[in-house]
Amino acid sequence: MLSEILTSEGFWFWTLAIVQSGLIIWFVETANPVSAAVTMVTLIVGLAFFPTQWEYVGLADLHEMPLPAWLSHNAWPLLAGIGCYLFVGIAWATFRWWLLVREMRETYERHKAEWLAPGNLRSTAALLQSCAERCTETALREQYQRWSKICRMAASEGGNRLTQELKPVWKDFVTNGSRL
Amino acid sequence: MVPGYDSRQARIKFNGLTKPDPQDHSMQLLAWAICWPWNLVWTVCVYNPFRYIGAFFLREIQSALFEISNGQFSAIERDLDLDPPPPPFQVQSKPASRPSEPTIAAAVVSTVTADSEQLGAVHAAAQSATATSPVSSSIVVGDSAFLSQSSVVAPTAGEANPPSGVEVESRAEAPQGVSMPTDDDIAEGKSSESHTWIPPEPTAYFPMSDRPLRALKYDQRTPPPGAIAPLSKSADSAADPWFQKQVPGR
Numbered sequence: 001m002l003s004e005i006l007t008s009e010g011f012w013f014w015t016l017a018i019v020q021s022g023l024i025i026w027f028v029e030t031a032n033p034v035s036a037a038v039t040m041v042t043l044i045v046g047l048a049f050f051p052t053q054w055e056y057v058g059l060a061d062l063h064e065m066p067l068p069a070w071l072s073h074n075a076w077p078l079l080a081g082i083g084c085y086l087f088v089g090i091a092w093a094t095f096r097w098w099l100l101v102r103e104m105r106e107t108y109e110r111h112k113a114e115w116l117a118p119g120n121l122r123s124t125a126a127l128l129q130s131c132a133e134r135c136t137e138t139a140l141r142e143q144y145q146r147w148s149k150i151c152r153m154a155a156s157e158g159g160n161r162l163t164q165e166l167k168p169v170w171k172d173f174v175t176n177g178s179r180l
Numbered sequence: 181m182v183p184g185y186d187s188r189q190a191r192i193k194f195n196g197l198t199k200p201d202p203q204d205h206s207m208q209l210l211a212w213a214i215c216w217p218w219n220l221v222w223t224v225c226v227y228n229p230f231r232y233i234g235a236f237f238l239r240e241i242q243s244a245l246f247e248i249s250n251g252q253f254s255a256i257e258r259d260l261d262l263d264p265p266p267p268p269f270q271v272q273s274k275p276a277s278r279p280s281e282p283t284i285a286a287a288v289v290s291t292v293t294a295d296s297e298q299l300g301a302v303h304a305a306a307q308s309a310t311a312t313s314p315v316s317s318s319i320v321v322g323d324s325a326f327l328s329q330s331s332v333v334a335p336t337a338g339e340a341n342p343p344s345g346v347e348v349e350s351r352a353e354a355p356q357g358v359s360m361p362t363d364d365d366i367a368e369g370k371s372s373e374s375h376t377w378i379p380p381e382p383t384a385y386f387p388m389s390d391r392p393l394r395a396l397k398y399d400q401r402t403p404p405p406g407a408i409a410p411l412s413k414s415a416d417s418a419a420d421p422w423f424q425k426q427v428p429g430r
Contacts, residue, residue, distance in 0.1 A: 021218055024215050025218050025221075027211065027215075028212065028215050028218060028222070029222070031207045031208040031211055032211065033210040033211035036211050036215045037215070040214070085216075086213070088216060089213035089216040090213050092213065092216040092220060093209045093210075093212040093213040093216070095229075096209075096212045096219065097202065097205075097212075099223065099227060099229055100205075102232065
């Protein structure tokens with residue numbers, strides 16, 4: 001049973017297709033279009049080694065005529081197919097870009113909501129107060145104290161709202177998180 | 181985790197948040213476009229964009245249902261609302277301020293399009309208009325000349341006529357609901373006070389509230405706010421035929 005599976009052409013064809021698909025996904029996720037394209041071409045060329053599987057991918061005519069004749073016979077459908085493929089690819093890339101930016105925004109909103117929670121604002125106020133006590137620079141110490149007071153007031157008012165006074169603290173937290 | 185987001189450099193999870201630039205992600209976009217079938221499968225399996233689409237339609241449906249509830253229950257809420265209606269809005273006449281400042285009733289902008297040989301005549305007309313009125317200005321740019329003149333000073337009939345072969349397009353900018361005087365109307369009124377008429381200010385409204393907005397017109401017996409001193413002399417303004425013609429109810 002196992003030997004039959006291992007010696008069957010279909011098994012190796014689909015194994016190759018799955019492995020190469022995984023490679024393509026990996027290359028796409030790591031923003032490597034050249035490697036992804038090369039892998040895709042090798043996947044297509046690799047079909048030549050599995051003639052029994054051609055009919056499953058719509059290439060049954062290759063059994064009856066050589067590749068150049070098949071290419072010349074199906075030139076326009078091939079070109080149209082490539083054009084449609086690229087067009088859909090551009091549309092998909094646009095949608096995928098929207099998805100990426102949306103994901104970034106959601107991440108930002110999630111972290112903002114976490115930061116604006118009253119408990120987190122209180123702990124931020126305590127952290128800022130301790131920073132102010134340790135700080136030797138007068139201007140920075142006053143700024144920390146002022147921010148600590150703002151965070152305490154925001155927490156006492158219920159939090160969950162980015163007020164105009166909280167914005168400098170939030171911006172500092174986003175850009176220089178380690179200082180907080 | 182957001183693709184392209186380098187967590188190794190982040191001290192806080194989303195440190196260094198910057199607006200994504202497509203040029204910086206060109207390789208990523210190219211990979212998405214070339215290998216879109218694989219990326220589609222991966223995206224659907226991992227990122228599940230259907231949650232956004234589903235959430236969008238859910239919000240839209242909820243909003244529509246809420247609007248239906250509001251529409252059907254607005255009358256019931258009005259019946260059960262025990263709060264008194266807001267007091268009528270008191271229109272306070274503004275003090276007669278800035279009497280010395282010139283008041284521009286409306287601006288008349290004329291755009292003159294001329295051929296290159298006609299530009300000289302157009303420019304001369306513009307300069308004469310500027311010399312006549314201190315609040316007039318003219319600009320000649322390329323093949324076009326722009327005349328800007330306020331209606332405080334009435335142009336004479338000769339100045340209003342453009343040179344022959346010159347297409348003049350006049351446009352008057354005025355508050356809605358106020359009919360602007362034509363050149364002939366201005367020329368009819370010999371009194372200089374007819375040119376100092378100020379159109380009434382837009383109708384006052386109640387401040388924003390959950391109640392429907394209601395308009396409140398001015399008391400016709402009092403002069404409109406912002407009127408300058410000569411206009412407040414009712415005897416003179418009542419004798420002005422143009423003033424009576426332009427303000428209904430006077």
